[in-house]
Amino acid sequence: MDIFVAGTGMTQFGEHFDKSLRDLAYDASIEAIEESGIEKEYIDAVVVGNMLGDTLSAQGQLGALISSDLGLNNPEAFRVEAACASGGVAIKRAVTMLKTGDYQHVLVVGVEKMSDHKSYEVTAGLANAADEEKEGFYGLTFPSLYAMMAQRYMYDFGATPEDLARVAVKNHYHGAKNPKAQFPKEITTETVLKSTEVATPLRLFDCSPISDGAAAVVLSVRQPQDSSVKIMASEMGTDSLALEEREELTSVKAAQVAAYKAFSKSKVRPGDVDVLEVHDCFTIAELFALEDLGFAERGRAYELYRAGKTYFDSDLPVNTSGGLKSCGHPVGATGVKQLIEVTHQLQGRAGDRQVKNAQIGLTHNVGGSGATCVVTIVTN
């Protein structure tokens, strides 16, 4: 059975002082439904990816809330949460539902409302993605967790702060070509290296921002008129939340497991992939992603950046949307935005950042410091 991306919708990523969580979800969802051409009453189910609705907006039960706001027909609807992988998990859930044959059209919406809140509240909410007893309680936040991983990677493999900076520079180069990006501005390695230090070696421009935004797709078992993009595989892996319990600090086993399953199911090999969106919550995470997914040898991903090979018009286009760094990271929306970006690339709708002849795309969405990963592979 084929599962098609029948419609896509996405708000601007950034600060929406005039929009609430539900407003953002509504806007992206309506756009996706309209693009799909499917009447609202035929949407069988709604899956919402969201992390911080409870802690920041005092709002739970988003499945029913969003379905009702949209005027749908009392459908099956629920929220999934796996920290920053919530959007990817929502896609995986919809794919699973459609595979049963009991559903025809499922709306997936990822949404997050992070601005309009005190920064320590946002930081504390995000820290729920860490192991509270073993990490959060002691004051560890996500920049510090990823900083430790980066330190180890640089020590083991000889990468430098400039190598990390190159990830941000490339993502801002792409983001400057994406009208939906939160920070659509080009930067230089100097911008990164002279920015405020957040947690050594990570500086402000190594870190993805706090963002509001929503992204939605309608997945369908019926091929729509205007799209032939279909999902070949969507697979997940998990690992411990606490870094101290992991086998390795410089690779993400959950991502390796998810990638292994997704490549096996789709019979695609890394060399077949034309465009990929990976989870660059911090610059170091993009290097891990390319190694965990099999696009670079262990400890050598940064060489691709030294050689300029990850730009949209190069061998291995990575994060043509601008990634989490430049496009923004409204947590629950990110995994869905990734699918929209590769879909638009495969449809030739990616404007100034269009990858030539893209036939196979891959998304990689990570929760926390790597406890959850969803890898999805699509083709035209």
Added chain:
Amino acid sequence: MDIFVAGTGMTQFGEHFDKSLRDLAYDASIEAIEESGIEKEYIDAVVVGNMLGDTLSAQGQLGALISSDLGLNNPEAFRVEAACASGGVAIKRAVTMLKTGDYQHVLVVGVEKMSDHKSYEVTAGLANAADEEKEGFYGLTFPSLYAMMAQRYMYDFGATPEDLARVAVKNHYHGAKNPKAQFPKEITTETVLKSTEVATPLRLFDCSPISDGAAAVVLSVRQPQDSSVKIMASEMGTDSLALEEREELTSVKAAQVAAYKAFSKSKVRPGDVDVLEVHDCFTIAELFALEDLGFAERGRAYELYRAGKTYFDSDLPVNTSGGLKSCGHPVGATGVKQLIEVTHQLQGRAGDRQVKNAQIGLTHNVGGSGATCVVTIVTN
């Protein structure tokens, strides 16, 4: 394809001052896995039903956390949330996964840790199940929402406070026979009618308590040696969160939709059901349940209680576990506990509250004031 309840596990419901959220989930899960006889490495996925981990325990990403604590093999794992229906939604998700044929054994664990927190924090966390913009912001809490529904029901249909009290009396009668119950004590209608008024007409003994607890099941496509209980249907419906947007105050459309789908799929009729667990978060909700599910005519469910017909040894055994009222209501665990109770009834393992010759069981799990409902039907 048949989907079997291969193993069940459940902590005591009540106050666990020495156990955290993850401890409770671990205890129930290990018990369910051991009862199933399935080796841990063959558990393909973990679905966690939880509402308040973020707001009360500063802990998200529970799928990966619990899988890792259990020593599972980096499986697919995620949390679902639909307020108090989170456990039921988790079951529905697992059923959907197994129906694809891609999974053999899925662990479902519902868990909540509500004590050890300030009561206003718990009340605020639970209020996230309401529409924050239209209800929560104005101070509406769940006792007040259900109180309004109860007022309307009593006005329209002539039910009295004594009728509501009879629901609690019956559930405590059952709970007194359940070793896992939080309040295993019989009460009288006078106990209820003389208890503190919470929100007119609801008194303290009309309300389910604040509870800690976890309940877990292993669902499997392979028939286990010791059980033939299988899931015939698990279906969902939704409606608006805000009462002001509903068509009716005295019935729950989400439940009617879920019941219609579940009865249609299973080809079971209400008259065929031998035992049912329904969502009595407040006494009035049990009356709604019986009417929405088709076990009583609209506005007449209370007559069944006047006639004593809902006891375990009567025509229509309802909430033999003691229900949310006497057994306790650790929110995310409730929907899973309901499935365990009907499973044990069908297996003849329900001890002093055993229903004779129970062949078909039904569970009814509601989120908020009725925005989400999951109805699951099982048979022997």
